[in-house]
Amino acid sequence: MLLLLGGSSAFHLDGIEKHWIAHEAQVIVIGTFKPNPTYPWFDGWHLTGTINVNEVLYGPQMPHQIRFRLICEWSTCQRWPPPSYPSDALVQGLWFLRRIDENTWESSLSNFDLGFRFLADRGYWEEYIRKYKIQPWPGFKSKTSTY
Helix, strand or coil: CHHHCCHHHHCCCCCHHHHHHHHHCCEEEEEEEEECCCEEECCEEEEEEEEEEEEEEECCCCCCEEEEEEEEECCCCCCCCCCCCCHHHHCCEEEEEEEEECCEEEECCHHHCCCEEEHHHHHHHHHHHHHHCCCCCCCCCCCCCCC
């Protein structure tokens, strides 16, 4: 299942597909994920937790800790056992996110990808941000952005 294969291996494609995660991201942060137990709901399995934000590469200033949610819909997710987080995502890495509400975020690709990439790829994504990402939202300042 593409959803839970792990963020960095989900898109080893050339061109637009590889970069779509960054294109769609409202914020790109470096952080560490702390999972909560997975639970079933009427729309599928809910995988939740928090991301401890260490640095913002793109987007508005972020609190040190944000909520993360991913829904593995019944139409695409196994019924049992519950899906689990790839161990790759439990280390510090890059998170490509979009806002759900005030302090809850999901992968910029929604249910198709965890939104995680390895920190070793930071230079590549920073170059992409410099070249192709629209300037951060007017009125917001990133903690580290110089763009």
